[in-house]
Amino acid sequence: MIKRLIALAVATLVLSGCAQKLPDDRQQISVPAELPNLQVINNVSYSSLAALPYGNSSIQLAYGNAPLQYGQLYLPPKATMQQPSPLVVFIHGGCWLNAYDISHSNGFSQALADQGFAVWSLEYRRTGDVGGGWPGSFHDVLTGISSVQSLLAGFPIDHSNIVLAGHSAGGQLALLAAGKSYHQAALYNLPPIKGVVGLAAITDMPGYSAGENSCQKATRQFLQGSAAQQTEYYLQANPQQQAMHPKTLLLQGSTDSIVPVTQASASGMPFQLVNEAGHFDWIHPHTPAYKQFIATLQEFFAQ
Numbered sequence: 001m002i003k004r005l006i007a008l009a010v011a012t013l014v015l016s017g018c019a020q021k022l023p024d025d026r027q028q029i030s031v032p033a034e035l036p037n038l039q040v041i042n043n044v045s046y047s048s049l050a051a052l053p054y055g056n057s058s059i060q061l062a063y064g065n066a067p068l069q070y071g072q073l074y075l076p077p078k079a080t081m082q083q084p085s086p087l088v089v090f091i092h093g094g095c096w097l098n099a100y101d102i103s104h105s106n107g108f109s110q111a112l113a114d115q116g117f118a119v120w121s122l123e124y125r126r127t128g129d130v131g132g133g134w135p136g137s138f139h140d141v142l143t144g145i146s147s148v149q150s151l152l153a154g155f156p157i158d159h160s161n162i163v164l165a166g167h168s169a170g171g172q173l174a175l176l177a178a179g180k181s182y183h184q185a186a187l188y189n190l191p192p193i194k195g196v197v198g199l200a201a202i203t204d205m206p207g208y209s210a211g212e213n214s215c216q217k218a219t220r221q222f223l224q225g226s227a228a229q230q231t232e233y234y235l236q237a238n239p240q241q242q243a244m245h246p247k248t249l250l251l252q253g254s255t256d257s258i259v260p261v262t263q264a265s266a267s268g269m270p271f272q273l274v275n276e277a278g279h280f281d282w283i284h285p286h287t288p289a290y291k292q293f294i295a296t297l298q299e300f301f302a303q
Helices: 002-011 046-050 102-114 136-146 169-183 205-209 214-222 231-237 288-302
Strands: 027-029 059-062 070-074 085-091 118-122 157-167 195-199 248-253 271-274
Touching: 046 102, 070 102, 085 102, 085 136, 085 169, 085 288, 102 118, 102 288, 118 136, 136 169, 157 169, 157 288, 169 195, 169 248, 195 288, 205 214, 205 231, 248 288, 271 288
Parallel strands: 027 271, 085 118, 085 157, 157 195, 195 248, 248 271
Antiparallel strands: 059 070, 070 118
């Protein structure tokens, strides 16, 4: 209880940027604040994620030979081979920098598992790691996703019911990977994906890199230069200039100060805006934004 109170206190510190359903069907959502037994909070800080109390039931499995080429598999308590669970493949964010690893999303992944979803949360090499940056980080993500069919074969997972999701910089990688899974699945040995959800995802790499916040500056490190210097890399890494999965949805918060509203609203992709949601709300289980993400997953898996 003390840990939870501390977590909620820390969560009131603010770090906070916006959103479409289909291009001609824009949605702005006020999510009902019905989270049983939890204090509802908005605009949570990065540090509040680390303060979340949770029991880690994950199984760590390597999908490659490098130390950072692994995933953490979370299984719902009631999952069985007779009743396998739908799978969320999740790509964490952190400005593509090796300073921000998978650990800040552990509480989020465990919460998803506790609500009935299997989760394959991928770690990958990032800027500052040998082999990280573009295109290495993306290749790691593709390899981690392709491992689902073999590496996770013996677990109670419904391999016909997979959704990709990614947060922030991880959203950029997830959007690209979902596009490859739909248009070039055989080339990359990727499983069938029902759809992809970008949580405060970066969709316009040249535009984002022109900004001056710390994550925007990190884009230039990730792509080894400016948009003028690395034209081909920016094209390859830019979701707005690549073929997307037909079932793509961006979820964006109205008070996100790290990823601007235009990354969703000007993307040409379907998006939804959640009022008063900050950048990290999507991966904090006590927020209305997280509640909206759960509803989105349920909708995707039901189709």
